[in-house]
Every structure is written in structure tokens, then in C-alpha cells.
Amino acid sequence: HLAILVGGLVEIVIDPPPLDVILEGIFTIACSFTWGLRMVSVLVRQSRVQQLVVDVLNMRKQFTENSAVLRKSYHRRALIVCVAWVVFPLLAVPMWFVEPALTKTLVTTSENTTIVIRKTPFVMWMPLDTQTHPNYEITYVIQIVLLVSVVQATVLVDLFFASLMINITADIAILNNNIANMRLHKENGVTKESAEGVKVSGAWEVTYKRKKSLAEKGEQHDENIATTTPYTSDPSAQLYRTLARNIQHHQVIMSIINDLESLMSESSVLMLGVNSVNICLQGLGFVDAFRPGAKRSTVLKKVLTFPAYINQTAHFCWYGQEIIDQSERLLESAFSCGWAEADQRFCSSLRIFMLQASRPLKLQIGKIFTLSRNLFLQILNTSYTIFNMMINF
Structure with a gap:
């Protein structure tokens, strides 16, 4: 990233x-x-990134009630996102390899001689004459290696953030189901469905707290020692x-979203801002295709690069919107549960949860923009405005 950035600036300043x-x-x-700023932000905050991943994995292990089907569905969706x-x-990068080799510029010198200026993949200053053999071939290979490594690193960072957003969306969907299914199921005075789950959950919580307290004291926790927890068959x-556990799940999701938001904030704002310009620049390829004398290889490179930026921008906004949509369902799920048959303590706690859930969860980047469908439309609108300005210019 630094080589491309500095080399490009030097070349434009020295030899415009x-x-x-x-x-x-x-x-x-x-x-x-x-892209470099995004990767640097991840590397600088490496410990926070690792802790965020651990928190997401712990959440998946802790809250497993009625989650298998939904997690499998979102796992398939994540695979589709990875492929896309x-x-x-992959559609655009090969043209960045081939197009410079097919583009040659004829320049007439003051001595009435014609020389061929061969193009390289990047506008980048090199400390050698790139037009002679084998310097041109060496420069070409170096820039191709830089291009491939930069694109791979960027795709990996994008997939990392996208997978975290998909996991968060899956957990909110699971929370919606668990809240909507809260009921008093009685059979001969004993809770029929969720008793076993509550017992296991209670045991897990006690075990977790015991491990944590022992770890703070520097003592070892023996996994073979049975852990008991108070248990009652009272359905209420x-x-x-069950409600308390779902509230804990919601609190964990809120904490993870706050951490993810702080990691994505600055770099994602810059990325989306640059993408709005890049979508416009690459969209000019569709106009160039109808202009006489346009180079087909250059036009094809722009046309194939255009979907890559649309895809990157759309996916982040799309999954940001899914987080909002799923969190907005929490109020409906809470109202759909069996609160009418529950006691006063349950209803009071449910009201507190609904008050908190009335503020939908969202990923706000740069403390200004919210990843959502509206943001994607705003980016497209900005790109179209810049596009019209450049066409008229």
C-alpha cells in the first residue's frame, strides 16, 4: 500500500x-x-480484534437454545457472501494484468522519430528506466505482485468484518425466536419444554462464574467436580x-456491536467515501464504450471493476440494514410471548427489556453514518452527481 501510494504521488509530481x-x-x-488505513487499524488494535472474536465465539457457545437451524441458514449465507x-x-484483476500490455502510446520526438511508450499496471515512479528491456518486464511483475497482495489483503479484511456482522445478525434472529417462544407450558404442574434448557443454562452460568472467581484468585478449576445450581419446578x-437469560443475550449483542463499531468506524467512513468516487470513475467505462476511438481493453477494465466496488459497498450496507431489521423485530417478539399468563415480576422485567429494545441496534460509522439501505442509496446518489459533473466537464 505504501509503495503504491508514495510511488504514484512521486510519479504525478515529477513527470505529470x-x-x-x-x-x-x-x-x-x-x-x-x-485499504492501507483499514489494515493498519486492524493491526494496531489487534488485541481488541482478538477479544472481539473471542466474545463472538463465547456468545455462540453460551446461547445455544433453538439456534441450530438459524445458524445453519446464516452459515450458508456467509458462504455465498464469501464467494461473491x-x-x-477475480473478474476485474485479470484485466488490470492484461490491459497495460495491450496499451501502447506512440510519441513523436523533436527529432521526428517515433518511440513507443509502454504502460505499466500502475502510475508509479520506479528508480529505473521502465521502458527498456528487462526493466519493463521486472517493473510489470513487481506491480502485478503488489496488486494481487493488496487485493487479497483487502478481501480478507472485508470478509472478516462481514462475517462478524452476519454472526451478529444470526444471534439477533435467534434472540427474536427465543423471546417470542417464551410461554408457560404446564403438564401436571411441571414445565414441559424449557425446564431442561433452563437447568443447563443455570449450571453453565454458575460454572462460568466459578471459573472466573477461581481464575481471579489464581486457583485451578477442576472440570470433574460436579457443579450444582438451585432449581425449582415452579413454571413462573x-x-x-428464561427472560433473564434472553436479556443477558441482548446485552452481550449490544456490547459486541459497540466493539465492532469502534473497530470499523473511521476506516469504513473513508472507504465508503472513496467508493462513491470510484463507482463514478469506473462507471465512466460504460460511457467510454460508446465514444469513438475508445480503447476496448481500457473500457473492459473499467466495466469489470465497477461491480467490485458496488459489491463491497452494497454488502456492508445490506448487513447493516439486516441488523437494524432484526433488532426492530424484538419489540414484536416480546409482545408475542406469553406475557398475559405470566406473573407481575415477569411483566415488569419484560417492559424494561421492551424499553431498551425500542432503540434498534445499528452500526454507526464515524459517529455520523449508519450502515443501512438509505446510506447505500445516498452513496449511489453522490456517485451519480459526480458522474454528471464529469460528463459535463
């Missing part, structure tokens, strides 16, 4: 190329800066414990 080449150089510089995120760059008490 034509306007269209300068625009392409600015495009690569902006992308390199944005890899396929779109069991229903209340």
Missing part, C-alpha cells in the same frame, strides 16, 4: 502524465490509502429465568 492517466493514478492512490466477495475482484420462576 495526461489527464486520464492522472485520474487513474489518483484512483489507485486513493484506494491504496483507504472473491468472484467480483423458570419463565422468569
